[in-house]
Amino acid sequence: MTVATSATTPARPVDRRPPALGGFSAAVLGIEIRRVLRNRRTLMFTLIMPAVFFLLFGLPQRGQELPNGQPVTAWIMISLAVYAAMVATTSAGAAVATERALGWSRQLRLTPLRPAAYVATKVVTAMVLGLLGVLVEFAVGAAAGVRIPADVWLVAGLAAWLGSLVFAAFGLFVGYLAPAENVMQFxxxxxxxxxxxxxxFVPLELLPHAFQQIAKFTPVYGVGQLARAPLTGAGLDWVALGNLAGWTAVFGLGAARLFRRDTTRV
Amino acid sequence: MTDISPAVELAGLTKTFGPVTAVDGLSLRVEPGEVVAFLGPNGAGKTTTVDMLLGLARPDAGTVRVFGGPPSDAVRLGRVAAVMQTGGLLKDLTVAETVRLAAHFHAQPRPVAEVLERAGIADIADRPVGKCSGGEQQRLRFALALLPDPDLMVLDEPTTGMDVEGRRDFWQAIRADARNGRTIILATHYLDEADAYADRIVLVRQGRVVADGTTAEIKNLAAGRIVRATLPGADQAALAVLPGVQAVEVRGDAVLVRTDDSDTVARHLLTRTAARDLEITSRNLEDAFLALTTGTLTADPAPIGA
Structure with missing residues (x-):
């Protein structure tokens, strides 16, 4: 009799256990990345727009050279790669705002997924989209005739990409600050x-002195300088490095604090 | 070990929001396998209680045990799942994608196809969530709740805002799933849902349990009648001791008597007192519900199940 019953009803899992890694998995990451890539708006602003900027503002500079003989188009390309990566990582991080506004994060709290695993997924997704932004910009640059040494491609690309982590943190920070569905519009x-x-967009040297001084304290300065250093041969810029480290700490800690407030708010 | 614990044990649960006491010393014990309706009007504190039961809100006082442990453990192990009134869905995913995504959050999920089938949404699997009706979205939430094959399923006002057809389809899905062993707690303000679905009804009002019994016991509340008459200065004590009288209330010049034996009360009033304008009305389950949850005609706060 009991055999017949257990055959008709699904066997109840007796050894219940929580998911490994708090629910963080390659499968979830894959779905998240596909979601981002399916969003036309995101693709427009992170992949297409920076590339179009290069064709509009970079190409007319063809033939111009930097003081060290490197092409100006490479300078513009790397700057726009940083821009693409920062828009990409910010928007991916800020996706938590949308999901909080929709109430999805509340739904998630009824699943075994740990909040830390959720945030880790968002950060990795942001970095994948950021990498894509850099690669697309570089591909467009290369196709349009930018020629620079291989190590400059590599180091500048890595700096632009890894530096954009500060904006993944920035996106999360904003996402936990403002639960708005249309957060990317502002x-x-x-x-x-x-x-x-x-x-x-414009070399700081061409701007007024006061503007240049203020610029050193804003969050994009560090990434921009560091990403272009391999090209300009400027060497290690401690001001830029300090800027990057400082803003990463500010946004990272800010996001962590808001995140903790969000998950313990019961 | 955990299997001998009650499914849910709430003790002295209290939650206030500013000056408002939403839940006021509520205690409740639900055994594994029970299907319990948590019935009360809007604002009775049902959702706040459910939030605390699931670990979404922290009680100001009192304790919550789910299968002998804190609710967060039960959620993490997939022992408890819920269909909430709120709780959003991602509009850019399809129905099946949503279930597939959520399946990865569990260690041992049921197969996606099975869950879609049991929630009655297999036919709309490829529809974007943003294009689903409220009822379809609710069945999707139900599908998500089925993923861990939970021992306890909590449904909080699951059909609010649905049209008649949506409600019918939702309950069809729930009934089809009802199987031995799963504990179900249904918070609702629809009497018919509680009546049709639950074995036990817990009536709540102003954050307290005012009645708790089997559906049949609660229905017995409907057995009585109300005798109403105009009688200035009525002797409440004399009326209260008449056989069958459950409660006596005086409102201005009128007296209302809730009784199993309306004839005796009527005879008494008309022959021994100066009562006039006498009316006898029978009560139904709706009246009992209203009486218990809105405070009219409750001589004693917990007359049932005691």
Missing amino acids: MGPVLAILAMFGGL
């Missing part, structure tokens, strides 16, 4: 202004 202009201060 983040877009903010990022553009920050990019301006970071010297991504």
Whole structure:
């Protein structure tokens, strides 16, 4: 009799256990990345727009050279790669704002997924999208005739990409600050202004002195300088490094604090 | 070890929001396998209680045990799942993608196809969530709750805002799933849902349990009648001792008597007192529910199940 019953009802798992790694998995990551890539808006702003900027503002500079003989187009390409990566990582991080506004994070609290695993997924997704932003910009640059040494491609690319971690933290920070579905609509202009201060659109040397001094304390300055250093041969810039470390700490700790408030708010 | 613990044990649960006491010293014990309706009007504290039961809110006082442990452990092990009133879904995913994503959050999920089937949404698996009706989204939430094959399923006002058809389809899915062994707690303000679905009804009002019994016991509340008459200065004590009288209430010049034996009360009032304008009305389950949950005609706060 008991055999017949257990055959008709699903066997109850007796050895219940929580998921490994708090629910963080390659499968979830894959789904998250596919979600991001399916969002036309994100692709527009992170992949297409920076590439179009290069074709509009970079190509006319063809033939111009930096003081050390490297092409100006490479300078612009690397700057726009930083811009692409920062928009990508910010928007991926800020996705938590949308998911909080929709109530999805509340739904997640009824599953075994740990909040830390959720945030880790968002950060890795942001970095994958950031890498894509850098690669697309470099591919467009290379296709348009930018020629620089292989080690410059590599080091500048890595600096632009890894430096964009500060914006993944920034995105999360904003995401936990403002649970709004359309958070990127006001983040877009903010990022553009920050990019301006970071010297991504116009070299800071061409701007007024006061502007240059303020720029050193804004969050894009460090990444921009570090990513272009391999090209300009500027060497290790301690001001830029300090800027990057400082802002990463500010946004990282800020996001962590808001995240903790969000998950313990019961 | 955990299997001998009650499914849910709430003791002296209290939660206040500013000056409002949403839950006021509520205690409740639910044994494994029970199907319990948590019934009360809006604002009775049902959702706040459910939030504390699931670990989404922390009680100001009192304790919550789910299968003998804190709710967070039960959630992490997949022993408890819930379909909440709120709790959003990602609009950019399809129904099946949502279930597939959530399946990865569990250590031993049921197969996605099985869960979709049991929730009655296999036919809309490829529909974007943003294009699903409220009822379909609720069945999707139910599918998500089925993933861990939970020992306890909590449903908080699951059909609020659904049209008649949506409610019917949702309950069809729930009934089809009802199987031996799963404990179910259903918070609702729909009497018919509690009546149709639960074995036991817990009536709550102002954050307290006012009645707790089997559905049949609660229905017995409906057996009585109300005798109403105009009688200035009525002697409540004399009326209360008449056979069958459950409660006596005086409202201005009127007296209301809740009784199993309306004839005796009527005879008494008309022959021994100056009562006039006498009315006898029978009560139904709806009246009992209203009486217990809104405070009219409750001589004693917990008359049932005691």
